Amino acid sequence: MGAFALLLWLNVSTLAPFRNFGYEFFVFQHVLTFFGFIIAIMLHLPSTALETRTYIWIPIGLYLFDRLVRTALIGWNNSRKMSTTIVPIDGEVTKICVSGSRVRKWGPGSFVLLSIPHYGIGQSHPATIASTPESHGGDLVFLLKARTGFTKKLLSSANASDFTLVTSSGDKNAHAKGESHRAFIDGPYGGTQGDFAAFDTVLLVAGSTGITYVLSILLDLAARAGKQKLPLRRLELVWAVKRSLQSNWFPEEIESAFSSLQAAGIEANLRVFVTGNEAFRDSADSSGLSGDDGINLPEYTQEPRQEPQKSAKIPCATVVTGRPAMKVIVPDLALQAQGELGVAVCGPLGLSTAVRNTVAVSMGKRPIYLHVEGFGW
Ligand SMILES: Cc1cc2nc3c(=O)[nH]c(=O)nc-3n(C[C@H](O)[C@H](O)[C@H](O)COP(=O)(O)OP(=O)(O)OC[C@H]3O[C@@H](n4cnc5c(N)ncnc54)[C@H](O)[C@@H]3O)c2cc1C
CATH class of the missing domain: 2.40.30.10 (Translation factors)
Structure with missing residues (x-):
């Protein structure tokens, strides 16, 4: 009964509300409960079947081996002063x-x-x-x-x-x-599973700090395009930020990546959507990218409200006020693509859900590969 109660708690306490209550406390009690569970199992084994303990020692051995390898790797990674x-x-x-x-x-x-x-x-x-x-x-x-x-x-x-x-x-x-x-x-x-260089058209969608995930893909594609001919023909980057100033987080990196892609004959466009309007706010959040980014919207269907403008800091970017209408962007790209379309999205739950749903609907027109990255587990 004691072992079963510990096992039950081990599982229930991994649910998001418990984890989010206090992450450090969650990890501490999880490891403690795990060892409590193993000890309880050991105590419950009948003395006539002690050899069955082998099946407990094996996972303990695997766990300790994993910790040992990870500790050695961490030691090596950090052996130099950074x-x-x-x-x-x-x-x-x-x-x-x-x-x-x-x-x-x-x-x-x-x-x-x-x-x-x-x-x-x-x-x-x-x-x-x-x-x-x-x-x-x-x-x-x-x-x-x-x-x-x-x-x-x-x-x-x-x-x-x-x-x-x-x-x-x-x-x-x-x-x-x-x-x-x-x-x-x-x-x-x-990291990404698929190689985005292999697609005819690539759509990268970022919400706020989700740009970290998308930027590394962009930089990788740009560097490779400068060295070899890639199957990639067109790249679209859609970035939703709360305030236009936030699009200046990586101006040189984005500008130089777009120049490299264009020099390699790849059509590359960046649209920054500035969503920082109280009317757009939504409190729901389960992605790790919170509602206070002002871009955590349940639906990304509304058309932008103003004429696009050129960005002062990133000449290759077009700045639009409003949210990206994923229901228009994804099917348009799927229709215009001459081969497979690769989509990567990293951002708040509302944005990822909109991309997911639109990709599902557009799959009939064109094969689409989708990678959704979230800042949470
Ligand atoms: C794979 C992955 C990549 C991420 N990349 C980025 C990134 O590039 N930029 C960015 O801004 N955020 C990123 N995050 C989210 C970031 O790790 C959390 O926001 C951060 O750990 C919160 O720390 P805190 O102590 O301020 O959190 P708190 O304010 O205490 O908690 C905020 C939220 O973060 C979660 N959290 C807290 N500590 C941890 C932890 N050690 N591990 C996992 N979750 C935790 C909590 O459960 C809670 O939901 C990423 C998350 C994951 C899982």
Whole structure:
């Protein structure tokens, strides 16, 4: 009965409301309950069948082996002194740049578990790598939206500090503020499954900090297009942000990626949708990208309300006020594509759901590959 109760709690406590109540507490009690469950099972085995303990020792052995390998990898990854620079940027977001890491290889869309003990001892937080191994001089670049714990402390510290950030271009005066701390990296993990270079047309959709996932795909495609002929003919990037200033998070990176794609004969368009209107707000959130981004909408069907304008900071971008009408964008691209359409989306639940539903409806016109990335588990 005791073992069954522990097993039940082990499963029930993994449900989102429990996890979101306090993530660190969730992890601590989960590991503790797991060991309690194993001990309870051991105690319940009849003395006549002690050899069945083998089946308990095997998973314990596998678990310990996994921890050992991971600890060794973390030790190796962090055996060199890295420096981390944090800079506050518009939209309650911190830009983090980790230099000198041993992590040299990762695929587009990968994430790491980032730990900066100065802001939370024993904590590690998933963060998507916005850079690629070839961009930013090999540095790992992240954007973390401030929530209530680690990410909030990080932003407060970045706001309060007064150091100089050395940018990827070496311009020491590019940002006035920044602070340097020791970071530990566990990973990289995950990444895109399909190769987006293999599609005729690619649609990348980002909501707010979801650009980190999409940017790494864009940078990877641009770098490869400069070296070899890709099957890719057309790339569309749709980015929904709350305020137009937020589209300036990666101006040089986006501009140079678009130039490389266009130089390689690939048609590339960027549309920034500025959704920061109180009327667009919606409180539902289960994606890790919260409603206070102002873009967490249940439906993305409404047509933009103004004429598109050119962006001052990113010449290749067209800025539109309103939300992206995914029900128009996806079928249009599917119709115009001369081969398969690849779609990647990373953003709030409303945006991902709209893309999912529209892709499902448009599948009849054209084969579509869809990857949906969320900032939560
Ligand atoms: C694969 C993945 C990639 C991500 N990439 C990014 C990114 O590029 N940019 C970005 O802004 N956010 C990203 N996130 C979300 C980010 O990790 C969380 O917002 C952050 O960990 C919250 O930390 P906090 O202490 O401020 O959280 P809190 O305010 O305490 O909690 C906010 C939410 O984050 C969850 N959370 C808290 N700690 C962790 C943790 N250690 N691991 C997982 N979830 C946690 C909580 O359950 C809660 O739902 C990603 C999440 C995942 C799963």
